[in-house]
Amino acid sequence: MNPAFKAAVLGPTRVGKTTLLTAILDETKQMLAGTGVIISLDERTQRRVRTHRQEMQQALLQREFNAYALAGTQDEAYYHVSLQSVADEDVRIPFSILDYPGKWLDPDFLDTVADGKRKWRECEEHIKASVMLLVPIDASILMEAETPPQRGAVPGLLQFGDVEEVARKWASTRNLAEHHHEPAVLVLAPLKCEKYFDDNGGWGRDADELRKRVAEWYGPMLDIVRGEATQRDIKIIYAPIDTYGVVELMEADWPRESDGRLGFRAHYRIRGDKTTPSVKAAGAVMTALCQCVVDGWAVAEGRVLAARQHDYARLVARDRERKGFWGTIGYYVSGESARNAADQGKTAMEITQIEQRQQQVRKSVEALAATAYDPRVEPWS
Amino acid sequence: MTAPAYLMTRGRPRENRYDYQFIGAVPPARWWDAVTKHVQTTQREIVVARHEGGVGVYVTGVPSERRDAGGTPIRYTLVLDDLRDDPVLLQRIAALAWSADGYERLGEQLDKEFDADRIDAIIRGDEPAEDVPARTAAMLDSALEPAASLGDDPAGSWVGGVKDRDARRAFLARVTRLAAAEAEGWAFTSQAFGTLRGAHEAAADLRAPVAIMLLDPDGTSSIQEIAPGKGPALVKERRSRIPLIVGLSLAAVALILAIVWIMRSSA
Ligand SMILES: Nc1nc2c(ncn2[C@@H]2O[C@H](COP(=O)(O)OP(=O)(O)OP(=O)(O)O)[C@@H](O)[C@H]2O)c(=O)[nH]1
Ligand SMILES: [Mg+2]
Numbered sequence A: 001m002n003p004a005f006k007a008a009v010l011g012p013t014r015v016g017k018t019t020l021l022t023a024i025l026d027e028t029k030q031m032l033a034g035t036g037v038i039i040s041l042d043e044r045t046q047r048r049v050r051t052h053r054q055e056m057q058q059a060l061l062q063r064e065f066n067a068y069a070l071a072g073t074q075d076e077a078y079y080h081v082s083l084q085s086v087a088d089e090d091v092r093i094p095f096s097i098l099d100y101p102g103k104w105l106d107p108d109f110l111d112t113v114a115d116g117k118r119k120w121r122e123c124e125e126h127i128k129a130s131v132m133l134l135v136p137i138d139a140s141i142l143m144e145a146e147t148p149p150q151r152g153a154v155p156g157l158l159q160f161g162d163v164e165e166v167a168r169k170w171a172s173t174r175n176l177a178e179h180h181h182e183p184a185v186l187v188l189a190p191l192k193c194e195k196y197f198d199d200n201g202g203w204g205r206d207a208d209e210l211r212k213r214v215a216e217w218y219g220p221m222l223d224i225v226r227g228e229a230t231q232r233d234i235k236i237i238y239a240p241i242d243t244y245g246v247v248e249l250m251e252a253d254w255p256r257e258s259d260g261r262l263g264f265r266a267h268y269r270i271r272g273d274k275t276t277p278s279v280k281a282a283g284a285v286m287t288a289l290c291q292c293v294v295d296g297w298a299v300a301e302g303r304v305l306a307a308r309q310h311d312y313a314r315l316v317a318r319d320r321e322r323k324g325f326w327g328t329i330g331y332y333v334s335g336e337s338a339r340n341a342a343d344q345g346k347t348a349m350e351i352t353q354i355e356q357r358q359q360q361v362r363k364s365v366e367a368l369a370a371t372a373y374d375p376r377v378e379p380w381s
Numbered sequence B: 001m002t003a004p005a006y007l008m009t010r011g012r013p014r015e016n017r018y019d020y021q022f023i024g025a026v027p028p029a030r031w032w033d034a035v036t037k038h039v040q041t042t043q044r045e046i047v048v049a050r051h052e053g054g055v056g057v058y059v060t061g062v063p064s065e066r067r068d069a070g071g072t073p074i075r076y077t078l079v080l081d082d083l084r085d086d087p088v089l090l091q092r093i094a095a096l097a098w099s100a101d102g103y104e105r106l107g108e109q110l111d112k113e114f115d116a117d118r119i120d121a122i123i124r125g126d127e128p129a130e131d132v133p134a135r136t137a138a139m140l141d142s143a144l145e146p147a148a149s150l151g152d153d154p155a156g157s158w159v160g161g162v163k164d165r166d167a168r169r170a171f172l173a174r175v176t177r178l179a180a181a182e183a184e185g186w187a188f189t190s191q192a193f194g195t196l197r198g199a200h201e202a203a204a205d206l207r208a209p210v211a212i213m214l215l216d217p218d219g220t221s222s223i224q225e226i227a228p229g230k231g232p233a234l235v236k237e238r239r240s241r242i243p244l245i246v247g248l249s250l251a252a253v254a255l256i257l258a259i260v261w262i263m264r265s266s267a
Helices: A019-029 A043-061 A107-111 A116-128 A139-145 A149-155 A159-175 A205-230 A285-307 A310-322 A324-333 A337-342 A350-368 B034-036 B087-098 B102-113 B116-124 B134-145 B165-179 B196-206 B241-266
Strands: A005-009 A037-041 A077-085 A092-099 A132-139 A185-191 A237-239 A246-254 A266-270 B003-011 B021-023 B045-051 B054-067 B071-078 B157-159 B186-190 B210-214
Touching: A005 A019, A005 A116, A005 A285, A005 A324, A019 A037, A019 A043, A019 A092, A019 A132, A019 A185, A019 A285, A019 B210, A037 A350, A043 A077, A043 B157, A077 A350, A077 B102, A092 A337, A092 A350, A107 A116, A116 A159, A116 A237, A132 A139, A132 A159, A132 A205, A132 A285, A139 A149, A139 A185, A139 A205, A139 A246, A149 A159, A159 A205, A159 B116, A185 A205, A185 A285, A205 A237, A237 A285, A237 B186, A266 B003, A285 A324, A285 A350, A324 A337, A324 B034, B021 B116, B034 B186, B045 B087, B045 B157, B045 B165, B054 B087, B054 B102, B071 B102, B087 B102, B102 B134, B165 B186, B165 B210, B186 B196, B196 B210
Parallel strands: A005 A092, A005 A132, A132 A185, A185 A237, B157 B210, B186 B210
Antiparallel strands: A037 A077, A077 A092, A246 A266, B003 B021, B003 B071, B045 B054, B045 B186, B054 B071
């Protein structure tokens, strides 16, 4: 197995984690069109995404859009995705993105899942090793909460406590000496925000209010993250995303649930007679992820060049043994991935070709990393 | 008297304690766990396996009419731990694999047997539930189609598509042979992959004979053998590293130099 760059989503159940991943992959595909590089999904990932996309499509074909029609995730799922040369599937940069049932964030709930503690530990390990933490936010809950009791219900509905705990662990791991120089990006991704924007078929004028509310409600989490990261910077990106785009919230209810707390129900309508999603701003996430790789590249290359006068073989051997981000970067920078691709008795010409493709993939990653963000998206630090 | 049928579903309220769980009684062992990464547990899938406690069947993705408080449709999962004594029931359950109507009917019957208020009350602990597995087992007979005829089950591991009649009959024959202890391992449907390569990966991971019914195959549906150890999944398998490291060390260093040079000149 080639080492992969890791990323993870963090959010409670029904917030939109799985839908967000689907939207990101769809938009990346479009961004890469015509570059000689494609985004390739392993078979199971491809199936998972396809099933999810079909469910989204079905939801749009219903006369009344059910805001929660999609089946929740039941087990942990690793999305194995690579940016890959069209000409040679061995020439690629792989990513491994973790999705899981949001309810696993709740420690009490975990007790009731067979093997839940062990599975969640594995998820946590992946999260801690991730260069990017992707935090989907239910914008409709933040924006529709008006009365004091409604606002009082927000932290529970969005499980701030549990989300903050995981973000804290992520940030404190990023702060460890061995991870200092690695990239670390936190993406705040409001979803279900079609109503508040006027740039994707709607007339909303609430972009500023949404930004303000996200900053307010997620301020404590950002403080925790910055507080943990004493030895380094963590990049924060604000990226409000439309995964459907063609629906619009009409009415929100705050019914009292059986445990006495306020719940939240959203009623949507489909704009016009649209039947396919119109994704907006999701590509920014892949852009940010590629920036992590490119940044890492620069650092790793510095190390390789600095070591040139010294001992190559030792450096390469060490990189190969290294786990985590630097091991992964080292694998692609040192040429080991090229050697692996070339190690089956290839001719000099074939090896040159592999090197060229490697350059091509690298150029594409750099181009993706340099793609301008959608105007909705803002770096917050 | 049929074996108990463990029933998993969720209640309507939003709170986590109403989430998916076995109602009334929990199967003593999660013998199906090893296969869950090779199926889509939220979709229609069927798994049959020999395990320490017998020959079990796991049926997931059975639709309920119920919706949870947020509006998400609710599903049922059924587990029968041991059907060695009732191979016909096992065949009838396995045949659900190619019957969307069969799934619907099973879901309707379950909804009728256990109404929404009752499930919520059971989960809250307000109503007794010990009889749920027995009642679920008892209603199966009326919810399922009569048994279909069996076909030839090739020995060893194979994969076939649901549209192929021979594959369907072979699948039924395989589950029957599993029940009779004439075959080992697993028989299951999958929507998680659709290629021979995906089937090879599943077989390699499970380390046991498998009969896999692809519900959505990419390409041919007819039965194909899964030869142990080699297959299309493995054509890219690397040769042993050791002779390579020795043989290529010089070439490798030269290559690194070249790549570093390229990278430097492009930086
Ligand atoms: N209107 C709207 N609905 C969305 C958006 N993103 C997600 N949804 C809906 O929100 C519901 C939950 O989405 P999922 O992606 O399944 O949520 P999840 O976070 O993966 O949930 P779990 O798997 O239970 O943890 C689905 O019915 C989606 O259709 C969005 O941007 N706009
Ligand atoms: Mg999900």
